Amino acid sequence: MDKLRLLLVDDQELIRESLHNVLNMEPDMQMVGLVENGSIAIELCESEQPDVVLMDIHMPVMNGVEHRLQAAKKAQEKGML
Incomplete structure (x- = not known):
């Protein structure tokens, strides 16, 4: 079975590293990235194609809610929605 690919996004380094x-x-999980904001996460999502994105909704630059809206917009532009 393939590992679940995770992207972790949090502006606090201690939280990112702890999680x-x-x-x-977990033997069935693979971390594909640790980043500090949603803007970087969008780029990484396109290149790494994670199965799950764990993201703080309270961050500067681009928070979890803004990220979701931006990702949906990009998916719609590509005809994926």
């Missing part, structure tokens, strides 16, 4: 350490212990 990464916990989730990295």
Whole structure:
């Protein structure tokens, strides 16, 4: 079975690293990225195609809600929605 590919997005480095350490212990999960804002996450989503994005909804630059709206817009432009 393939591993679940995760992208973790949080502006606080300690939170990112802590969650990464916990989730990295799961044999059926693979971390494809750790980033500090939604803007970077959009780029990484396009290149890495994660199965799941775990994202803080309270961040500067682009939070989780703004990211979701932007990702939906891009998907619609590409005819995926």
